[in-house]
Amino acid sequence: MRFLLGIDVGSYSSKGVLLDETGTIVATAQRRHEMRVPGPGRAEHDAEADWWAAFCELSRALLAESGVLPETIAAIGCSGIGPCMLPVDAAGRPLRPAVLYGVDTRARQEIDELNAELGAAAIFARCGNALTTQSVGPKIRWLARHEPDVFARTHKIVTCSTYLTHRLTGCWVIDHYTASCFTPCYDLYERRWNPEMTRPICPPEWLPELAWSSDVIGTVSAAAATETGLAVGTPVVAGTVDAASEALSVGVCRPGDLMIMYGTTVFFIEVVPAAQADPRTWAGPYLFPNTWSVMGGLATSGALTQWWRSKIFDLPDTDAVFADLASAAERSPPGANGLIVLPFFSGERTPVNDPTARGMVFGLTLAHTRADLYRATIEGIGHAVRHNLDTFAEACRAKAVYAVGGGVQNAMWMQAVSDIGGVSQRVRRHTTGAALGSAFLAGIGVGLMARDDVDRINPVVRTVVPQAFNKAVYDRDHAIYLDLYTQTKGYMRALWEGSTAQT
Known part of the structure; x- marks a missing residue:
């Protein structure tokens, strides 16, 4: 062996x-x-x-x-x-x-x-x-x-x-x-x-x-x-x-295959039939000769939940803490009781590509709780995902969407992305991620594996589908999300210019 x-x-x-x-x-x-x-x-x-x-x-x-x-x-x-x-x-x-x-x-x-x-x-x-x-x-x-x-x-x-x-x-x-x-x-x-x-x-x-x-x-x-x-x-x-490598681990190999990677950031890769350049996204060859990809990524996602946990909530870095936060967020309703988060806490990558973008929690009242804040953060990431998926679809609509990464274990996060983005997400048996993809690459390199072996080795075991009853609230919030950035990006840049002038 x-x-x-x-x-x-x-x-x-x-x-x-x-x-x-x-x-x-x-x-x-x-x-x-x-x-x-x-x-x-x-x-x-x-x-x-x-x-x-x-x-x-x-x-x-x-x-x-x-x-x-x-x-x-x-x-x-x-x-x-x-x-x-x-x-x-x-x-x-x-x-x-x-x-x-x-x-x-x-x-x-x-x-x-x-x-x-x-x-x-x-x-x-x-x-x-x-x-x-x-x-x-x-x-x-x-x-x-x-x-x-x-x-x-x-x-x-x-x-x-x-x-x-x-x-x-x-x-x-x-x-x-x-x-x-x-x-x-x-x-x-x-x-x-x-x-x-x-x-x-x-x-x-x-x-x-x-x-x-x-x-x-x-x-x-x-x-x-x-x-x-x-x-x-x-x-x-x-x-x-x-x-x-993570994309390969879930079988993203064919034109129309798209990966959503849930990790410190959210990253997207879609395999496309030819080079497709768009200033809002990134283009590149894919992993093998004569293959092409379109890519995008958020600047923060898992890193943002870590920030809330450590800097604001002052909680220890344990799986149990994150499980409790997710459980509390599930008790907050879709829309987080009227809160919207712009998750631009380290600028933002695609599709706005704005390093001066800043994070925002909009709609706060004295009635809001930690659960609302955490849910609004997850939903804010979901709105950023939708913004990317809508941008990708203008050039090549995805045929199959695969989810991978540590965030796949967070049921609320997955469901929020499906509901907000209106997209079904396929989850394979193994979510080990990039290490598994790297082993596949090694196997392909020495002829022990073929690209389509992933479908046999790592089959789809479940699919997260959008819940239609949340569509109205999320469509409303998404329009507000987009407009909040459009209306405030000038102020964000002014704050960045002021802070850099001081340093």
Whole structure:
């Protein structure tokens, strides 16, 4: 029997899974870590402590729990939080903490600068994406301006999956899907790095080599084997961003398949028949040659529920606490007794792409309770999901929607999204998520699995359907939700400008 190892590094925890060659899960493991927030609009990870240490701990834990011999592992797949901006030196050592994906909004000035220098229209024409807080290019420019000593010592700019596969194999490789988030450095239509738009930001040779996610890019080195407990020479595939790996884990492979990932943020991936560029969303190749995707993401969701729990409610971080909050929120009626939340607590990504957006709780009275606040927050996230799904549908209406991630266990959250968005969500048996998708990628890479094996290995076990009796209240609230942002975004920007002037 041969086995497949998949490990994923997320925002607040890392997970691992070990599959046998039939697709049966033989072991799982999890390790918690922190997302550091060193200031407003900033989010970072320590690549050594949060990424590589997690990988090593999980690989050893999975081998110990399962009793599987390292030499029987046929291939390894990695996925990770992304896209990130991590500068490393010539020895591969991180030069600073990794700047995270769109939740980190520090490069707003650099977005404006690059749009002026390169031309916003020219960037969109070549990249298929506008510059947003999700884009890595402006964050590299931020590094050059604010930390010139670090910039001068930089050898490569990498993201999480690239760092992990380098530690395993010594190769610097990035998959096409992740590379498409390095706007303006990646040419969507040529599927290559664009040196003309990269040079004003950094030397083009700082960017890793390109590969497809299931390509075998190297094997485990002797040094990595010592740290991880894995066998020297084990094949390693390129891997990808956590969200794309999560999409694969629930079978999002065919045009019209769409994933809603419930996690620290909500992320969307829809497979489409051809490249489709829209400035409100993100476009990129998918995981395999001749496949395409449209993507979107909120800046906060699970992170927002964590914020209420820790900063406002002052409750401990336990599963029981979140279960109690969800139970209380279910006792608040749909519409949360007249409360609407704009969940823009760290700016917002798609479809508004506004780093200056701010959170709002609208309609408060002395009669409102903690349960109302928590329900309104869940519903606010649901309205943001609907805004994205409606935007996606303008180009390609989804045929099948699959839900995955930790939030799938929250029945109220799932139902609120279905009711507000008017969408049925299919849930598969395993919601292990990106680690499972990474193991699938490894299996595809060495020929042990095919893409459609997911339907056999991880079948749909339930479907969450919209409840029609909630439609009227949610349609009313959604119109208010959209108008609240439209009417107040100027004030939000003024508050942001005032706060940045003080710092």
